[in-house]
Amino acid sequence: MRISELVLALAQLRIFASTLYYGSYPLNDSSPDSDDQALLKYALIAPCIEDGISQRDRAQELGLSERTLRRLICKFKSIGLNGLKRKKRSDKGAPRVSVNSTQFIKGRILEFPELSCTVIQRQLSRLNNHSADYKASYHQIRFIKMNLSDDIITLARSEKDFEETRELLFRHEATFPNEVWQCDHKFLDILVWDSCGKAAQPVLTAIIDDYTRAIMGYYLDLDPPSAQRTALSLRQAIWRKDDPKWLVCGIPDRFYTDRGADFKSNRIENIAAELGIKLSKGRAYKPQGKGKIERFFNTVNQLFMSELPGFTPENTPPTPPGMTIQQLQATFQEWLISEYMHRVHSEINQTPFERWSTHHLLPRLAESLESLNILLLTVSDERIVQQDGVRIFNLRYYATEFCGLTGKRVTARYDPQDISYVLIYRENELVCRAICAELANQKPSLKEFMKARNSYKRSLRKDIEQYVSFANSLPDALRKIATPAPSGTSAEKTPASKLRRYKVDE
Numbered sequence: 084m085r086i087s088e089l090v091l092a093l094a095q096l097r098i099f100a101s102t103l104y105y106g107s108y109p110l111n112d113s114s115p116d117s118d119d120q121a122l123l124k125y126a127l128i129a130p131c132i133e134d135g136i137s138q139r140d141r142a143q144e145l146g147l148s149e150r151t152l153r154r155l156i157c158k159f160k161s162i163g164l165n166g167l168k169r170k171k172r173s174d175k176g177a178p179r180v181s182v183n184s185t186q187f188i189k190g191r192i193l194e195f196p197e198l199s200c201t202v203i204q205r206q207l208s209r210l211n212n213h214s215a216d217y218k219a220s221y222h223q224i225r226f227i228k229m230n231l232s233d234d235i236i237t238l239a240r241s242e243k244d245f246e247e248t249r250e251l252l253f254r255h256e257a258t259f260p261n262e263v264w265q266c267d268h269k270f271l272d273i274l275v276w277d278s279c280g281k282a283a284q285p286v287l288t289a290i291i292d293d294y295t296r297a298i299m300g301y302y303l304d305l306d307p308p309s310a311q312r313t314a315l316s317l318r319q320a321i322w323r324k325d326d327p328k329w330l331v332c333g334i335p336d337r338f339y340t341d342r343g344a345d346f347k348s349n350r351i352e353n354i355a356a357e358l359g360i361k362l363s364k365g366r367a368y369k370p371q372g373k374g375k376i377e378r379f380f381n382t383v384n385q386l387f388m389s390e391l392p393g394f395t396p397e398n399t400p401p402t403p404p405g406m407t408i409q410q411l412q413a414t415f416q417e418w419l420i421s422e423y424m425h426r427v428h429s430e431i432n433q434t435p436f437e438r439w440s441t442h443h444l445l446p447r448l449a450e451s452l453e454s455l456n457i458l459l460l461t462v463s464d465e466r467i468v469q470q471d472g473v474r475i476f477n478l479r480y481y482a483t484e485f486c487g488l489t490g491k492r493v494t495a496r497y498d499p500q501d502i503s504y505v506l507i508y509r510e511n512e513l514v515c516r517a518i519c520a521e522l523a524n525q526k527p528s529l530k531e532f533m534k535a536r537n538s539y540k541r542s543l544r545k546d547i548e549q550y551v552s553f554a555n556s557l558p559d560a561l562r563k564i565a566t567p568a569p570s571g572t573s574a575e576k577t578p579a580s581k582l583r584r585y586k587v588d589e
Contacts, residue, residue, distance in 0.1 A: 121167040128155050178223040183216050188227050193239040200224040252371055256293070260442055263293035263363075264335040265376040266316065266346075268308035272384055274393045274404045275411050277305055282404050285411060287383070288312045290320045291376050293339075295442075296428050297331045297435035298379070298419055303412050308343065310350040311462065311499055317354065318459040322452060329420045331439055333446025339363045341373060350462070357458055358449070387418050461496035461506065468493055473505065473517060480505050484515035 127145060130136040131152065138156070142149040158166035178185075184207060191203050203224050210217035219227075238245040257263045269287045277283040288302040300320025302312050323332045338360050340346040346364070355362050365372035388394050391414070392405020406414075424436045431438055449455040466473045468488045472481035473495055480495070484507070494508040495517075503522040507514045 118168070120169060121164050124155055124167040125159065125164060128152055128159060131156060132159070178219070178226050180219045180223050180227070181216050183214075184219045185227060187217065188219065188224055189231065192228050192231065193235065196236070196240065200228065246369070247371075254374075258294065260292055260294050260297075260331075260439055260444055261333040261335045261446055263337045263339055264290050264299060264320070265293060265339045265373060266290045266313060267341065267373055267376045267380075268312070268343075268345075269380045269383075271388060272394060272396050273388050273391060273411070274395055274401060275305075276404045276407045278408075282401070283408070285408060286312070287380070287415075288316045289376060289379060290316050291379055292331070292335075292435075292439075293375060295331075295435045295438040296375065296379075296431060297424060297439050299331050301419070303408075303415055305408055308345055310345045310348040313345060313351060314354060314459045318455060321358075321449060321459075322455060323448075326420055328436065329424060330436075333448060334358050335360055337361045337363050339365065339372075341365050342367055353463075354458060382423070386422075387415065457496060457506065460498050462499060463508075464495050464497070466493055466495050467491070473507070475505060476502065478502070478519050478521065480517035480519050482507065482515040482517040485517075488514070 127147070128141075131138055131141050138149050138152045142152050145152075155167060180188075187207065187210070188203055191198055191206065200221050204219065204221055207217050207219055207224075234245070234249050237249050255263075267289065269289070271285050271287055273285065274282045275285055283305050285303060285305055286308060288308065290299045290301065291297070292299055300316045300318070302316045302319070304312070306312060321332060321334055324330060338355060340362070342364050345351070346362075352362065354360075370377065384396075391411070393402050395402045425434050427434055428438075433441075449458075464475060466475065468485055468491050470489055472479050472485060473493070474480070475495060475497065488509070491509065493514065495505045496508065497505040503519055505517050505519075507517055
């Protein structure tokens with residue numbers, strides 16, 4: 084059997100199979116058996132190419148015109164088997180509408196998505212009165228509307244929706260522990276009792292390692308987000324932990340945050356410069372860059388907060404608190420160390436503790452705990468030494484080492500958790516530790532001091548209002564203002580003069 088006969092038999096067999104499947108042989112270009120058409124055409128011209136049969140004899144044998152065979156042979160010799168396939172239409176899948184009409188229809192749909200196809204057709208008919216180029220049927224307009232891509236429709240509706248649902252995202256993954264840390268604040272969906280017995284919403288500041296998904300440090304309290312909260316979280320994250328279930332520590336190479344005011348403060352920049360940390364800020368209004376820390380906050384809500392009394396999800400009425408902030412702090416630390424750190428993470432298929440332990444990397448630590456405490460647990464403030472010492476918060480701090488420093492500018496560092504003393508530095512060298520005699524035995528925190536000062540100020544204002552109100556309630560003590568007696572006679576009306584001064588006078 085010749086090759087041409089074999090090809091023809093194979094093509095006919097495939098055509099027969101397609102006929103059984105589709106009911107008739109598909110001739111359109113999108114048919115899965117479009118290659119069979121090329122094989123069938125090749126079987127017609129194969130004797131001319133392989134055996135040298137003349138085109139005239141072959142045309143008479145097949146009952147075709149010689150010109151048809153000549154055209155097929157030319158296409159095969161120039162392109163090959165692909166030249167025997169039917170060409171696709173250039174306007175396939177597109178309505179037969181002018182370019183101007185198509186652009187007008189798309190513009191109306193994207194600008195006013197609520198417009199119906201009938202309204203757009205009426206607008207086109209008005210334009211058609213001035214130019215014959217604007218014309219389309221209802222079905223053509225509907226076809227254009229249905230074939231608009233979801234991306235362009237979403238972007239026309241809202242750029243924010245496009246960025247959240249359609250825009251491509253680049254997922255960054257760290258290659259070793261302490262390469263990248265992410266930090267953020269979160270108002271937790273729970274209400275607790277504060278020290279005054281009032282319901283309050285706690286704030287969680289957390290630092291997560293990008294590679295291991297381990298929580299390096301956190302700070303849970305009722306204070307609003309601030310640079311001090313971040314510094315306290317960094318102190319816990321950097322230094323070694325005492326619990327063997329939470330053996331994570333070190334100084335990160337990069338610290339990734341959003342563009343909040345507390346993260347852009349001079350305090351955080353000074354800490355990063357001292358510790359050799361590179362600060363990285365996410366793009367504005369792009370929460371996708373903080374996906375790992377946001378995922379942790381979602382885990383806290385789902386696996387921890389949802390089982391506690393006082394849990395109040397978003398857009399729900401507030402639930403009465405069932406625990407104090409101190410109880411929440413103790414419960415959260417137990418859950419974090421015992422459950423989260425030893426629970427398999429779906430992204431890394433390991434627990435954060437295992438991923439940290441299996442990577443043998445010596446973390447970079449601070450020189451000493453004291454230097455770390457001075458840097459992170461204290462706030463620096465420039466002051467000038469007076470004759471009676473240094474004044475901060477209207478409190479006087481004094482030390483014998485101030486001799487010879489009167490009138491000199493120094494740096495005072497204080498711990499917001501204990502303002503009974505301050506550390507005095509000059510030219511980055513520790514000079515002394517100044518004590519406040521009024522608070523020496525109390526060791527109050529800055530928060531407690533501000534609370535006491537504000538309470539005292541409120542009591543003074545209350546006394547002022549009481550005294551002023553009592554004084555104003557006694558009008559007899561004021562000097563009486565004399566009022567003139569009303570006149571009993573009214574002024575007499577002056578009669579008009581009868582003397583004519585001008586010609587125009589009547």
